[in-house]
Amino acid sequence: MGKMADLRRRLLKELADGVGRDAGVLPGGLRRDLVNGQGIVGDLGQLAELVAAGGLGVTDEHIRRLLVSGHSADAVFECVVAAAVGAGLARLRAVERLFQDCPP
């Protein structure tokens, strides 16, 4: 692959690594699990599942309940972003695997 492909891959990795590593409310390990497409337990886990499925299942009421039950806006935001990045990354990895399985 060329330089641009490497750059795109690196920038996506930086995004994913940052979401798992940067200062945040949710523990880094939990955010890394979401970025790697692994589920997490609890009501944030349910939110992450909905986000991974496309995000359309998330409702105003769902977010309101999370906030009322004590999750901060930052925690909800981090969960949404980490699950979304995980869904994107899973697709890139799937294509890269196909390239490996099926060399030109």
Added chain:
Amino acid sequence: MIRLPVIERGRGFRTLALRPVLRWFFGQPTPGFVKVLLYRHKFFGKPVGRYGQTVLRGPSRWSVAERELFAALVSVENQCGYCAGVHGANAGVVLGTGVVDDVVHGRDPGRAGPRVAAMVPFLRRLSQGADRIGTADVVALRSAGLDDEEILDAVHAAVLLEICNRVVNALGVEPMDPAQNRRAARFLLRHGYDL
């Protein structure tokens, strides 16, 4: 209204100071997703903007319009009205809105050329799930004359939107009207995504 009120309101001096500037730039209230990008900017907005700039504006054998078309296609697949509107407007500036609509809604994928027509079903299935594609799909794309770097460029455009569509859908960012999308497209075609 964005589901997290702190994003709707804005937080921090930098964000609040930028709002009037952005309103002047866009000629309208700050678009919802821009509010999301400004919230925790270093955590999400900045890195996703850099990735987006490289994927949608960096050197590629796909034109900017074709990559914006892929972005709109994935957004339609994910039922993300906000992103479908903005990226469709971006693509429409060059390709025309009729062509964009025909491609993204599957009426006539060939209207943007045979390379795009070959890529569309692959990206559509990839959007439906990482397990929906197989080696036969890659062989078909290569047979259509696409090399792996071109395929990967298009896939990165899709991946960017797989991420952004989910954030937009989950946070309840509302779609803009066509005139607002056209203004946003003018801004993005001029200034790009790395804000």
